[in-house]
Amino acid sequence: MDNLTIDKAKATPRIFFDATNGVLDIEGDSYPENSMQFYQPVFQWLNTFIAQTTTPITFNFRLDYFNTSSSKCILNILEILERASTSGRPVTLNWHFHEDDDDMKEHGEEFAEDFSISFNFIPF
Amino acid sequence: MNLTGKRILTIDDSTTTRMYLSKMLERYGATVVGAATGQEGVEKALGSRFDLVLLDLMLPDLHGTEVLAMARTYDQVTPIVMLSGEGRIHAVLDALGQGADGYIEKSDLAAIDTVGFLYSLERAIERRAAIVEQKRLQAELAEKNTEILDSINYASRIVRAILPAEEQMSRLLREHFVFFKPRNILSGDFYWIHDIGGSVVFAVADCTGHGVPGAMMSVIGHTLLNQIVVEEQTSEPALILEKLHVGIRKALKQGENSADTQDGMDIALLRIDFRERGVIFAGAKRPLYCVSPTGSLTELPGDRKAIGGRQIEKTRTYTSHWLPFEAGLTFYLATDGFADQPGGTVRKYGSRRFKQFLTELHGRSLAEQKEAFARELAAHQGDEEQRDDILVAGVRL
Numbered sequence: 001m002d003n004l005t006i007d008k009a010k011a012t013p014r015i016f017f018d019a020t021n022g023v024l025d026i027e028g029d030s031y032p033e034n035s036m037q038f039y040q041p042v043f044q045w046l047n048t049f050i051a052q053t054t055t056p057i058t059f060n061f062r063l064d065y066f067n068t069s070s071s072k073c074i075l076n077i078l079e080i081l082e083r084a085s086t087s088g089r090p091v092t093l094n095w096h097f098h099e100d101d102d103d104m105k106e107h108g109e110e111f112a113e114d115f116s117i118s119f120n121f122i123p124f
Numbered sequence: 125m126n127l128t129g130k131r132i133l134t135i136d137d138s139t140t141t142r143m144y145l146s147k148m149l150e151r152y153g154a155t156v157v158g159a160a161t162g163q164e165g166v167e168k169a170l171g172s173r174f175d176l177v178l179l180d181l182m183l184p185d186l187h188g189t190e191v192l193a194m195a196r197t198y199d200q201v202t203p204i205v206m207l208s209g210e211g212r213i214h215a216v217l218d219a220l221g222q223g224a225d226g227y228i229e230k231s232d233l234a235a236i237d238t239v240g241f242l243y244s245l246e247r248a249i250e251r252r253a254a255i256v257e258q259k260r261l262q263a264e265l266a267e268k269n270t271e272i273l274d275s276i277n278y279a280s281r282i283v284r285a286i287l288p289a290e291e292q293m294s295r296l297l298r299e300h301f302v303f304f305k306p307r308n309i310l311s312g313d314f315y316w317i318h319d320i321g322g323s324v325v326f327a328v329a330d331c332t333g334h335g336v337p338g339a340m341m342s343v344i345g346h347t348l349l350n351q352i353v354v355e356e357q358t359s360e361p362a363l364i365l366e367k368l369h370v371g372i373r374k375a376l377k378q379g380e381n382s383a384d385t386q387d388g389m390d391i392a393l394l395r396i397d398f399r400e401r402g403v404i405f406a407g408a409k410r411p412l413y414c415v416s417p418t419g420s421l422t423e424l425p426g427d428r429k430a431i432g433g434r435q436i437e438k439t440r441t442y443t444s445h446w447l448p449f450e451a452g453l454t455f456y457l458a459t460d461g462f463a464d465q466p467g468g469t470v471r472k473y474g475s476r477r478f479k480q481f482l483t484e485l486h487g488r489s490l491a492e493q494k495e496a497f498a499r500e501l502a503a504h505q506g507d508e509e510q511r512d513d514i515l516v517a518g519v520r521l
Contacts, residue, residue, distance in 0.1 A: 031511060033335075065464055065472060067512060068332040072386035072433060103463065103475050110409075110428045 001052060004045040012038055013063065017045055022055035026077075027062035027096075030070040039073040046080050056090035057081065062124070063096075063104065074111065082117045091117060099123040125242045128153030131173070135165030135191065136180040136207060141230065145178060148238065162186030166194045174202055176249060179224075181208045181215050189219050196223040200259070203252035205245060225251045276336065280309050283339050286346055288317045296324045297396075299520040301494035305461075305501075306513050312338020312389075313459045313513035316349050320359050322399035326519060329391040330410065330459035332433075334513045337387075344375055345389055345431075361393050361406035362444040365431060369408075369440050372432030388432025392457040394519070401449035403521070406442045410459070413479065417452035419486035421479055454490070454520045456482055461514035462497070468506030490518050 001019040008014035013028035024046070032038040050057075059081060066074065078093075085091040095108035105121065112119040132154045134145045139160070146156040157174070159165035162183040169177055169191075177195070181188035188206060195204065206219045206227040216227045226248030228241060293300055296319050306313070312331040317324065327349060331341030348371040352358050358367060368391070372378070376385050392410035396403050405412040407426020414422045424445045447453075463478045481500060485493045497516055 065466070065511070068330070068390070068430075069387070072332070075386070098471065100474065100476065101471070103460070103472075113428060 001049060004042070006041075015042060017042075017049070019049060019053070019055075021058075022049075022053075023058045023060070025060045025062065027060070029065045030063060030073075031065065031067040032070070035067070035069040035073050039070075039076070042073075043076060043080065046077065050080065050084045050089065054089070056092070057084065058092045058094070060094045060096060061108070064098065064101075065104075066107075071107070075114075078111060078115050078117070082115050085117050092120070093117055094120045094122055096122045096124050125152060125246055130154045130175040132156050132176045132178065133159065133165070133168055133174045134178045135159045135162065135169075135183070135188075136178070137161065137182075137184050138180075141180070141207070148241070152242070162188070162191040165191055169195050169202070170198055176245065177202055177204045178228075179204055179206055181206055181212060181219065189215065189222055192219055192222055192224055201252070201256055203248045205248045225249070276309050279336070279339065283310060283314075283342065286343065287314060293317060297326065297519050299490050301490040301518045303494050303497045303514070303516045305510065305515070307334045307461075307510050310335050310339035311513040311515075312341055313461065313515040314342040314346060315457075315515065315517055316346055318350075318353050320353060320357060323359055323395050323397045325353055325359065325361075325364070325393065325395045326457070326517070327391055327393040328410070328457035328459060328515055328517050329389045329431075330461070330513070330515070331389040332387040338513065341387055341389060344372065345391075348372065348375070359395060360444060361395050361404050362442040364393060365391065365406050365408055365427075365442040366440065369429075369431045369442075376432065378432060386433045388430045390426075390430055390459070392426060394455060394457060396519070396521070397449070403447040403449060403453075403455070405445045405447070405455075408442060410457070412445070413456040413458075413482055414447065415454045415456070415482055415486050416450075417486065419483045421483045423479065449521060451521055454486070454518055456516065456518050458516040459513065461512040462501065462516055464512055465501065465505055465514065466508050466511060467504045468508050470504075473504050490520055493518055 003019050004015060004017035006015040008028045011029065011031045013026050013030045015026050017024040081091050081093065097104040097108060108119060108121060127149060132149055134142050134156060136142050137160050142158040146158065149156050157168060159168050162185045165179065179188050179191055183191065192204060203225045204223070206216055206224045207230055208216050208227055210229060210231050219227065226244050228244050296317055302315060312334040314329055316327045329345050331338050331345060333341060348368055352364055352367045352371065358364050372388055376387060378385060390409035392407045392412055394403065394405050394412060405424050408429055408431045410426045412424040414424065427442045429440055429442065462473060463475045464472050466472050485496055488496070
């Protein structure tokens with residue numbers, strides 16, 4: 001399966017999903033005008049990866065900022081990961097945040113409250 | 125190359141050159157008209173439409189670039205190719221800068237390099253066509269942009285009319301300020317106020333999106349608050365939020381299915397009860413900041429549940445917080461736009477710094493505070509673009 005690479009742009013994060021080792025990174029800012037459109041290929045890749053492989057997943061969120069509509073897309077990703085985890089796929093979820101950024105830490109905590117999958121909070 | 129049906133004008137004082145060009149071009153199907161002087165050339169060029177003009181740089185009456193300038197004043201569409209003697213590269217470059225589309229050295233004609241000659245003509249015609257097309261697209265883009273902006277500006281008048289008027293704010297809240305900066309004309313942030321039986325309900329909300337979609341959500345939020353508070357006379361903040369949540373889900377047909385729209389809003393809502401002398405707050409992902417006259421800050425967190433959007437639980441409830449009514453207490457309700465704004469050199473402003481700034485403002489009038497917010501934002505933002513709608517409101521008891 002091919003890797004998924006989307007370069008960082010002004011309003012969208014860098015996305016690098018490595019199909020060989022299962023390390024999936026999203027990093028930077030996310031505030032596209034049409035979040036659903038931007039994240040559609042991300043959802044698609046993730047669903048295919050989960051269906052076609054058995055590689056354990058390490059998902060790294062390393063975001064500086066995201067808008068509310070992106071947060072709905074992050075929820076979608078978390079739902080997909082939770083479903084995979086529930087059906088036995090090993091999933092490690094890392095929520096990276098800048099050590100001064102209370103807001104980003106809190107956003108992660110809010111997501112964590114809604115999901116059974118455990119979050120590792122990692123300051124940088 | 126096929127020149128069938130094409131009208132070509134040659135402007136050259138040499139009869140030999142004109143004859144030569146006519147012969148060659150007519151062989152490819154073109155109709156050729158000749159002019160021996162610059163003046164005659166200009167008259168003919170402007171008198172009727174040509175598909176191509178070949179123009180000599182050195183004419184007896186006018187310089188070729190002068191003829192070019194006159195023609196281009198009225199005609200941006202016809203390709204014009206300069207004919208030059210050898211070693212006149214500066215004059216040629218000058219002509220290209222003034223709207224010529226190509227050039228041919230007359231020595232090439234003598235060598236009867238027909239293929240090269242025709243290729244140069246073809247390139248010149250293509251170049252002019254590209255320029256014409258680009259201009260057309262620019263005009264079309266400008267027109268579309270104007271149309272869209274007109275529409276947005278008109279919509280913003282409607283949205284402004286819906287927002288509480290300053291007279292209403294002043295009548296209901298003695299001392300207050302609203303610092304409101306939409307990112308692009310229309311806003312997903314909005315504020316709302318109403319009085320209900322000796323109380324004033326004031327809300328600051330941040331809808332998903334900004335611009336047009338944000339404004340549409342704002343209007344829905346505004347309408348629902350009117351319905352819940354004004355028509356149904358609901359005054360309990362937590363209950364208002366609960367009803368707002370149900371209302372948004374109903375309005376946007378949001379169910380358990382995550383494919384549905386997930387739009388919604390974060391909101392801070394305050395009821396100031398002048399009769400019972402109390403302040404009641406409820407928030408959906410937005411806190412209430414409360415600063416005492418001595419500058420100590422208390423933060424009442426909102427519930428970690430947005431209004432509308434994805435939902436696993438069957439119902440969603442919110443928490444009301446009660447505070448005693450103390451004169452001089454200042455409450456701040458804000459969307460996340462200010463704290464999330466990136467600066468020129470630093471990352472975003474941040475909630476920590478925002479709270480610190482609030483404590484620094486104590487003791488100053490709210491009119492002064494509004495100015496201070498504007499200055500603080502400008503200083504932080506620098507040349508950085510505004511990322512989200514910004515709304516900060518202050519109310520002093």
